[in-house]
Amino acid sequence: MSNLHRAEHWVDTAEGKLFAREWLPPQAPVVPIVLLHDSLGCVALWRDFPAQLAHATGRRVIAYDRLGFGRSDTHPGRLRLGFVEDEAQLGFAALREYFAIGDFIVFGHSVGGGMAVACAAAFTGQCVGLITESAQAFVEARTLAGIRAAALQFAQPGQMQRLERYHGGKAEWVLRAWVDNWLGEDFAGWSLNAVLPQVRCPLLSLHGDNDEFGSQAHPERLLALTGGPGVMRRLPGCGHVPHREQAETVLAQVVQFLR
Template sequence: MNPTPIREHWIPTERGKLYAKQWQPVSGHVVDDIPIVLFHDSLGCVELWRDFPQQLADTASRTVIAYDRLGFGQSDAHPGTLGNGFIHEEARGDFLALRRHLGIGAFIAFGHSVGGGMAVGCAAEYPDDCKMLITESAQAFVEDRTIAGIEQARVAFQQPGQLERLKKYHGEKAAWALHAWIDTWLGAGFANWCLDEDLRRVACPVLAIHGDGDEYGSIHHPERIVGLSPGVSRMEIVEGCGHVPHREQPALVLSLLQRFI
């Protein structure tokens, strides 16, 4: 068996360096040069994908690339605050820098939670290049359940030791990452945010995966993602599953992805 080929990248941008990691199938067999790009959640990073990227690379026989958005993981600190247009800014800014640095033409976008929104934004921004869009536990609009879940998380993170847990992954950027998530979603100006216009611009096939017990969003989110996407789309509701299907039920999620891709 070939050794697992993993590469790390540091990508310069106008605001700081981004950290990215790349996985190849252990078998060495890659079906084509279209990689799967992973977009992490609001408190996520490359390291928190754990062994999923390698499992996905082996299952799909494709290159998998994940990167830390600015302010998260091993990427540089974010110089400011997130605005309400942060998803579009990511698609036109740092994701574009990633594509140029790594020579990514066509791509498959896979995003978890708010990373699903990032994936939608990138699919909408580059409709000719995004060949498939996969969302997992994505929020398509601001829902009462989402706000309630974030409120509960805000209380939980006030307990002793909770911020230190985040520092394991984000270092001194942990407090910024936490506030970027909570302050953005709970801000009064964010109440009408949604992905509707972006979804209508998606030109590729779409798979929306969602746990039936997701504490941050009901199945109305994948319903809207599938309903507004103009192309071929599928919705998969994972029973007995919360907000992180790829960690809670990895074999099922990998099977769904294999069939779709």
């Protein structure tokens, strides 16, 4: 993977700068893959996967930290109901403008998967492929139980330092943005039901059968309601982070899908 060109970028938005990184193979096709991270994630927490993805597909891969996460600027307030769908017109739209992206493939992990759906729905003429990994399509009891367990874990001594390593002084905001939104009463009825029929491109939905934050009902919902052709891949023995737990399988599925 040494032949990959790597570059770091700072993307201006109305509310602050976003940090982005790109991995560019030689003679890559014009259509890039854009990565959207999970609720506690950032560019750095994708680790080696973006480089592996660029190498396996031969495509340019771009990942960015949403506002309030990673190396991006502090979020000016708190996330509101609708933040999943709104990302398409906020950070993602700013990224597209900065990189002059026309057609694109979008790949989202966990809540980033829901945001990827929103991006595919918002830019139906430009999104040529949608890949979701461990995405939540609605609020499930299993999701809430997993979040409650994680919140208790982060309350233990020293655990917040794990988040601070990646988010610095924004770590507490990142944790609260996840826990408080998903466990809030106003979020209980949230789903992607209204957005999914607007998706027109092919969908690949990857989901581990040991995912502690969501059952197979999520990829089933994505496939049932999406407006384009879809394929679901169940990953036996896999938890919530397939690109780390079963990277080779994920890469093989993505390469096959993009063909």
